[in-house]
Amino acid sequence: MTPLTLQDLTPESILNTLADIETEFTYVITQHRYWEILPAPDQPPVAVYDTEKHVRYGVQPSKLESLYKENPFLILKSWQGTVLGTLETATGLLWSNQVVTLELSRDKALEALESATHAGCRNWRLPTYEEFEAFNTREGNPNRTENRLLRTADGSESYFWLSDPWRVDVNGEWREIDLSESGYIFAVHEVCKEALERSGFSGLALLLIEKQWQLATPDGKASFLTPQQQESGVAWRSLTLLQLMHLLAERGESLRVDGRVFSFAPHPAFALLSEIDYRPSRLPKLEKKDLTDPERGLWELHGAPPDKLRRWQLVARNPARDLKSYPVAIDFGTASTVVAVQTDTQNALLRIGARDYYAPIEPQHFENPTVVECLDFPTFRETWTRTAYRPAHDWDWMRVGHEALAAWRDNPGETKVLTSILPKLKQWALRGPSAPRLRLTDRLHGTEVEIPPLTDRRPVRGEPLQVSPDDPFDPIEFYAWQLGMAINWRGRGLFLEYLLTFPIKYERAQKEKILASFARGLQRSLPQTLIDQGKALVDFQVKEIASEPAAYAAAALPHLGLAATEAGLAYAVFDFGGGTADFDYGLWRLATPEEVDKGYEEVFEHIASAGDAFLGGENLLEHLAYQVFCANLDQLRAKRIHFTRPLDAQPFPGDESLVQPTQAAQTNTVLVASRLRNFWEGKDAGFNEPQLKIQLLDANNQKQEVALRLDADALDAYLRTRIRTGVLVFLHELARAFRTLEVPEVHILLAGNASHSRHVRALFTTDSEDWKALITETWPDKVPFSLVVHAPLPMDKEHVYAPTAKTGVALGLLRLAPGNGVLLIDHVRAQHDEAPFRYFVGRLRRGVFQPVLTPESPYGQWHELGAVADGVFNLRYTQSLRARGEMREGDGELNLYRYHLPEAEPGQRLWARPVAPGVIELALGMGGDAPSDQAPHIRLDLEALKSR
Structure with missing residues (x-):
């Protein structure tokens, strides 16, 4: 039958769709009288169903085939046993001496055959001479006598028989054409031959049923389709067509006619409803008990009329x-996302978008790739914007997670695949309105999709979501919906409280937009029949309660066998992820008596934070690709191949002709970066070949074969230097965080998948020369406390839910959830509701950057930057913590903004104050006298400046 889909998962739509199935079944089955019944779609028929008599005949074509092939002749009989003719199995021809029983001349015989009807068949004919000769002489012909004559209809013998064109003397073995001479007639018919040619032995069996015939061996010892083989027709006669569909479905049988097969699942609604979770999200298919067991059932059918439910x-x-x-x-990461769910017995981790949910679980499966793959965008969008809750999406239109990443990595040279995939959603979420737009090209149609910047569309608490075709496509909302479908699976339950983490340096506005997208996506994974009840939306919430490194510490410290103390165990987290490196410093202590009275047992005090905005695994990979491009500029110029530049990378002379924001340039960067991943993630540095042979896109989007030179030593040296810089900054910030605290030791926790890097391992090996050099640079005199380095938590195949360097954040977040007796005190955030200012802002002095505003600068306080010369001030700014040391002019992370102030009078100074994590205000004033709030000032968004 025509495949039917559920456009909306409401009780009415489901039952209407099932009614359509019944209507279509009724229409289709009544178009043909006889149907073959197959035990499975690809197996031989076991029976034939007569729709007029409502009788099932238990014929088995395989038995008919055996009977047919083992006997040169079979006797054709009526249902009652009357002999009707002889079937010659070698030719499939049906022979009968009963069609015309008289001895006639050839002309009279032809005239008689033209009007004759026998065994319900017309159009009998004379055999050709060759057919007759083969029939007459074939061994085992039951119509031949001992005298080698053929029997007539009354059982007597005859010499003379008519064929076309000869009259044959079967005894004299001669033939003659004499139209006046007479003979008896063995007429032939091709009805059996045609059935065999059309549908094989199934077709012949169907013919026997239709004609009410049976076949038997000449000795009568074996037969096919006797009345005893007929199944009881009484029970089948009493069935309605819906009951018949139920019965066929229960037996797992299919119907076939004219080569077309109509299948039924083990339940009439099963074919449609069994994939209600599988089709949109590749969750396990439903079994019959999920649909029919009184203790189970479908959420989507809640509120449906009981009589209609019973009918189905x-x-x-x-x-x-x-x-x-x-x-x-939910730990929403740049490269992968981890979801942890608290249950009655344990904290469990979830797999999202797995190719096979029945495959054995391994710890790495819980690192769900933060990737969206676009295959059929127009069809997806029509469905996605029509229904708010659980739209009837198909995984083959748009998918996420492991399968999307597999397409990305399994097709490293296929641009059609790469342009259909959006990785690193978290970094996309940070792009401002002025940043170049990202584009996807769906794989089926080649439709280009421009993805607008993320906006805050948080749902109104307590009110149902509305969707429309005018809604912008939000890939984070869709990704969150797929997470929600896996979380709110009917085998697990429905959840209303969601906790997210963010990097320390995220602005509130950025976090609010991501939280809004997650709120929409997660809410859309709830069933409509729950939303209709109202109360759930009041309790639904998506919120942030801790930073990523703080959550990791909450999971890692207990897992390492450490314990909170009254004075406080000092810890420092080096969280080296895909997008950034976050540093977190704090104390883990036992609760005070006052805190115990409030229900807390232990406390995490967050005393300082820092980070490196560009030290992320995926960013480093992009830098490696950029370095390879820069080492092969001559080739790229000759073939007009463009590429992209990382935000913190140094430009090169003439880069405007090669560095472009086009999709082709982005694709080229992705292609090269994907081939360098093993170098970045591997234990050893090196390449099997000195060249990277690869196809890249030129300025006309045509593939060009290139052989890029690879310098493993140079690339590895870059990685070592860049990571060492980040580790040194981490240690300097650690020294600042604990400089006023008397702690005996600080436990350093390495977190994030990138912390498995060979360079991180080498730099944090405490007995190595690298480590000793870092310590000396940080504390030239003496380290005031012991430093205990803990390697990244490894995967444990015996305990797959144990925290790892990646999953520890989500598991720690559950530990920090309200009600668990763990208090998180954020001294940094307590100073103001917003994240701290995250830039260093100042000017150059003798080629060295002199910061005036720092991440410690309080919001709203003016600071003098310096004199305005000739109506222009060269403002310098950076997020790099290296600004605390000596950052010189030309540094790739030091940005310039030329601020024109033609109105500045001689002697006036430029003043600045931070007002948001990435925003400052500027005003003119005199030296030593801060501007008043009424003075003219402008607002400068440093993040927007950087993305221009």
Whole structure:
């Protein structure tokens, strides 16, 4: 039958669709009288169903085939046993001496055959001479006598028989054409031959049923389709067509006619409803018990009329019964996302977008790639913007997670695939309105999709979501919906409380936009029948409660066997992720008596934070690709191949002709970076070949073969230097964080997948010369405390839910969830509700950057930057913590903004104050006298400046 889909997962739509199935089944089955019944779509028929008599005949074509091939002749009989003719199995011709029983001349015989009807068949004919001769002489012909004559209809013998064109003397073995001479007639018919040629032995069996015939061996010892083989027709006669569909489905049988097969699952609604979770999200398919067991049932059918449910043998379930009071933790990462769910017995980790949910679980499966793959955008968008809750999406339109990443990595040279995939969603979320737009090209149609900047569209608490075709496509909302479908799976329950983490340096506005996208996507994964009940949306919430490194510390410290102390165990987290490196410093202590009275047992005090905005695994990979491009400029210029430049990379002379924001340039960077991943992630530095042979896109989007030179030593030296810079900054910030605290030791926790890097391992090996040099640079005199380095938490195949360097953030977030007796005190955030200012702002003095505003600068306080010369001030700014040391002019991370102030009078100074994590205000004033709030000033968004 025509495949049917559920456009909306509401009780009415589901039942209407099932009614359509019944209507279509009724129409189709009544178009043909006889149907073959197959035990499975690809197996031989076992029976034939007569739709007029409502009788099932238990014929098995395989038995007919055996009977046919083992006997040169079979006797054709009526249902009652009357002999009708002889079937010659070698030719498939049906022979009968009963069509015309008289001895006639050839002309009279032809005239008689033209009007004759026998065995329900017309159009009998004379055999050709060759057909007759083969029939007459074939061994085993039951119509031949001992005298080698053929029998007539009354059983007597005859010499003379008519063929076309000869009259044959079967005894004298001669033939003659004499139209006046007479003979008897063995007429032939091709009805059996045609059935065999059309549908094989199934077709012949169907013909026997239709004609009410049976076949038997000449000795009568074996036969096909006797009345005893007929199944009881009484039970089948009493069935309605819907009951018949139920019965066929229960037996797992299919119907076939004219070569077309109509299949039925083990339940009439099963074919449609079994994939209700699998089709949109590749979750396990439903079994019959999920649809019919009184203790299970479908959320989507809640509220449906009971009589209609009984008609389809379905069970509805109130989704409110499956609401869980536990929180869900989501660590939304640049490269991968981890989801942890609290249950009655344990904290579990989830796989999202797995190719096979029945495959054995391994720890790395819980690192769900933050990747979206676009295959059929127009069809996806039509469905996605039509229905708010659980739209009838198809995984083959748009997918995420492991399968999307597999397409990315399994096709490193296929640009059609790469341009259909959007990785690093988290970095896309940070792009401002002035940043170049990202584009996807769907794989099926080649439709180009421009992705607008992320906006804050948080749903109104307590009110149902509305969608429309005018909604912008938000890939984070879709990714969050897929997460929600896996979280709110009917085998697990429905969750209303979601906790997210963010890097320390994220602005509130950035976090609010991401939280809004997650709120929309996660809410859309709830069933409509729950939303209709109202109360759930009041309790639904998506919120941030801790930073990523703080959450990691909450999981890692207990897992390492450490314990909180009254004075406080000092820790420092080096969280080296895909997008950034975050540094977190704090104390883990036992609760005070006052805190115990409030229900807390232990406390994490966050005393300082820092980070390196560009030290991320994916960013370093992009830098490696950029370095390879820069080492092969002559080739790229000759073939007009463009590429992109990382935000913190140094430009080169003439780069404007090669560095472009086009999709081709982005694709080229992705292609080269993907081939360098093993070099970045491997334990050893090196390449099998000194060249990278690869196809890249030129300025006309045509593929060009290039052989890029590779310098493993230079690339590895870059990695070592860049990571060492980040580690040195981490240690300097550690020294600042604990300089006023008397702690005996500080536990350094290495987190994030990039912390497995060979360079990180080498730099944090405490007995190495590298480590000793870092310590000396940080503390030239003496380290005031012991430093205990803990390697990244490894994967444990025996305990797959144990925290790792990546999953520890989500698991720690669950530990920090309200009600668990763990208090998180953020001294940094307590100073103001917003994240700290994250830039260094100042000017150059003798070629060295002199910061005036720093991440420690309080919001709203004016600071003098310096004199304005000739109406221009060269403002310098950076996020790099290296600004605390000596950062010189020309540094790739030091940015310039030429601020024109034609109105500045001689002697006036430029003043600045931070007002948001990435925003400052500037005003003119005199030296030593800060501008008043009424003085003219402008607002400068440093993040927007950097993305121009």
